[in-house]
Amino acid sequence: MFRQxxxxxxxxxxxxxxxxxxxxxxxLAGLALLVAVGLQxxxxxxxxxxxxxxxxxxxxxxxxxxxxxxxxxxxVLTGVPGIASVRRExxxxxxxxxxxxxxxxxVVADLPVPAxxxxxxxxxxxxxxxxxxxxxxxxxxxxRVDAHEQWLSDLLVVxxxxxxxxxLIVALVGMATVVIIIFAxxxxxxxxxxxxxxxxxxxxxxxxxxxxFQRRFLWVGVKGALLGxxxxxxxxxxxxLVREQQHGALLxxxxxxxxxxxxxxxxxxxxxxxxxLTARFAVQRALADMN
Amino acid sequence: xxxxxxxxxxxxxxxxxxxxxxxELDRGSFHFLTGRSGAGKTSLLKLMYLSERPSxxxxxxxxxxxxxxxxxxxxxxxxxxxxVFQDYRLLDHLSAYDNVALPLRISGAAKAEVRDYVEELLxxxxxxxxxxxxxxxxxxxxxxxxxxxxxxxxxxxxxxxDEPTGNVDDDMxxxxxxxxxxxxxxxxxxxxATHDMRLVGSIEAPRLHxxxxxxxxxxxxxxxxxxxxxxxxxxxxxMPQALGYTRDR
Numbered sequence: 001m002f003r004q005x006x007x008x009x010x011x012x013x014x015x016x017x018x019x020x021x022x023x024x025x026x027x028l029a030g031l032a033l034l035v036a037v038g039l040q041x042x043x044x045x046x047x048x049x050x051x052x053x054x055x056x057x058x059x060x061x062x063x064x065x066x067x068x069x070x071x072x073x074x075x076v077l078t079g080v081p082g083i084a085s086v087r088r089e090x091x092x093x094x095x096x097x098x099x100x101x102x103x104x105x106x107v108v109a110d111l112p113v114p115a116x117x118x119x120x121x122x123x124x125x126x127x128x129x130x131x132x133x134x135x136x137x138x139x140x141x142x143x144r145v146d147a148h149e150q151w152l153s154d155l156l157v158v159x160x161x162x163x164x165x166x167x168l169i170v171a172l173v174g175m176a177t178v179v180i181i182i183f184a185x186x187x188x189x190x191x192x193x194x195x196x197x198x199x200x201x202x203x204x205x206x207x208x209x210x211x212x213f214q215r216r217f218l219w220v221g222v223k224g225a226l227l228g229x230x231x232x233x234x235x236x237x238x239x240x241l242v243r244e245q246q247h248g249a250l251l252x253x254x255x256x257x258x259x260x261x262x263x264x265x266x267x268x269x270x271x272x273x274x275x276x277l278t279a280r281f282a283v284q285r286a287l288a289d290m291n
Numbered sequence: 292x293x294x295x296x297x298x299x300x301x302x303x304x305x306x307x308x309x310x311x312x313x314x315e316l317d318r319g320s321f322h323f324l325t326g327r328s329g330a331g332k333t334s335l336l337k338l339m340y341l342s343e344r345p346s347x348x349x350x351x352x353x354x355x356x357x358x359x360x361x362x363x364x365x366x367x368x369x370x371x372x373x374x375v376f377q378d379y380r381l382l383d384h385l386s387a388y389d390n391v392a393l394p395l396r397i398s399g400a401a402k403a404e405v406r407d408y409v410e411e412l413l414x415x416x417x418x419x420x421x422x423x424x425x426x427x428x429x430x431x432x433x434x435x436x437x438x439x440x441x442x443x444x445x446x447x448x449x450x451x452x453d454e455p456t457g458n459v460d461d462d463m464x465x466x467x468x469x470x471x472x473x474x475x476x477x478x479x480x481x482x483x484a485t486h487d488m489r490l491v492g493s494i495e496a497p498r499l500h501x502x503x504x505x506x507x508x509x510x511x512x513x514x515x516x517x518x519x520x521x522x523x524x525x526x527x528x529x530m531p532q533a534l535g536y537t538r539d540r
Contacts (some may be wrong), residue, residue, distance in 0.1 A: 003294075005393070005396045005397055007382065007385070007393060009382075009384035010384070109383045136522065161524060192383075195382055195384075198380055198382060199393070199397065201340060201341075201342060201365065201369060201374065202369065202370070202393060202394045202397050202514055203366045203368075203369035203371075203372075203394070203398070204366060205363075205366050206363075206366075206399065288362070291343060291362070291365070
């Protein structure tokens with residue numbers, strides 16, 4: 001590493017604004033990263049939770065008939081090889097599933113709510129859903145088998161696309177940051193050209209001059225990233241509060257587990273490294289034009 | 292120590308400002324560099340302090356071929372060259388102390404060494420009470436003394452000074468010349484570019500005289516050849532009409 005010699009003047013107003021630009025970039029990158037990580041976790045949870053399950057709904061509007069068909073359907077399901085457990089969801093459980101749409105306490109007793117049967121498959125077992133549907137149709141004509149696969153796979157595709165878009169946003173924000181730092185470094189070099197030239201003529205190595213700039217931009221990157229993270233924390237806190245009020249109905253789970261939150265602390269390091277190395281590279285390129 | 296061999300120099304695609312410059316300065320020699328404004332003194336100094344490269348010819352500084360030298364070899368050479376710029380080129384945001392300390396810090400000198408050397412030298416040039424002053428608050432003469440202190444603080448092998456006594460009174464000019472002579476006595480090769488013929492006459496030293504980009508070497512005390520001895524440029528005698536004068540008047 002090169003010696004440190006302080007020779008640059010303190011930053012002007014344009015330089016003092018730069019950490020705020022980096023803060024915005026880090027805020028956007030952090031948000032995009034959280035969306036990507038959050039969707040990944042959600043997709044994983046859904047896949048794990050639903051891939052080995054089936055849901056059977058008995059939709060007969062007549063309550064008595066519905067009860068008879070439900071009992072018959074449970075008998076059929078219990079006898080199918082590969083099914084590990086069969087459980088009928090209670091009326092309270094079904095009502096709670098409807099609460100996000102109908103509101104708490106609005107599911108009246110005479111509402112023709114379908115009976116819901118949760119079916120768990122044994123590990124490694126394959127169940128022919130079409131054959132099962134046919135068997136059920138004889139015992140309980142209004143039974144509907146939902147294997148989740150179709151909508152789950154569609155949803156996973158959408159999630160993958162959103163994840164890629166998030167990754168693209170992170171990459172674009174990173175590139176924009178690099179470009180901004182290159183311009184800022186060049187502007188800094190231009191405004192301090194006389195100083196740089198004098199120090200150059202006194203025999204300072206390019207590394208010593210670049211070092212002065214890279215230290216300045218390292219601080220810009222770290223400071224900007226910390227500001228961006230504070231803004232991100234405030235934003236996440238706001239989303240969390242709104243989501244709590246809505247009982248999680250509309251907003252996705254954007255507040256990730258502590259492990260993921262801790263990994264966001266990499267951003268200041270990454271931001272500092274990007275700004276520092278970009279500044280060093282830009283200064284060395286510019287110095288190469290001097291004799 | 293310094294050798295120029297058929298050196299030519301031009302800026303960009305312009306005409307040559309220096310032509311076929313050939314001379315050799317021994318280690319520890321002392322020379323004045325004289326010539327009219329625009330004769331090429333500053334360009335010659337720029338070549339010597341490695342700010343520019345020649346368009347043609349060979350330059351050897353401290354045994355290194357400057358034309359062939361790699362860019363990364365030059366900083367080491369520059370640290371052995373002290374320069375007093377005509378316009379001082381002090382860093383306005385640094386104090387006089389820090390301006391003078393800069394070459395030592397770039398060379399990696401220890402803090403204690405920097406403090407001792409800088410304070411001693413600033414006291415010597417009469418700036419004991421102005422060490423923490425910034426250049427914008429200094430007078431022209433004070434700036435010049437800071438610039439000279441900065442140029443010599445590293446005990447350079449080569450000292451190049453462009454009009455180093457232009458803004459100081461005669462007493463301070465003599466004092467600064469004594470500093471240059473003392474450094475020269477210690478082995479520093481010294482070149483002082485000046486218009487001040489009183490200064491040139493004060494020391495028995497050879498001259499490098501530039502005349503419109505051509506170099507004439509003169510031994511100590513020698514006058515210029517008749518053809519080139521006019522220090523004032525050949526100017527029209529009539530006053531410029533643009534100022535309202537007519538030929539009749």
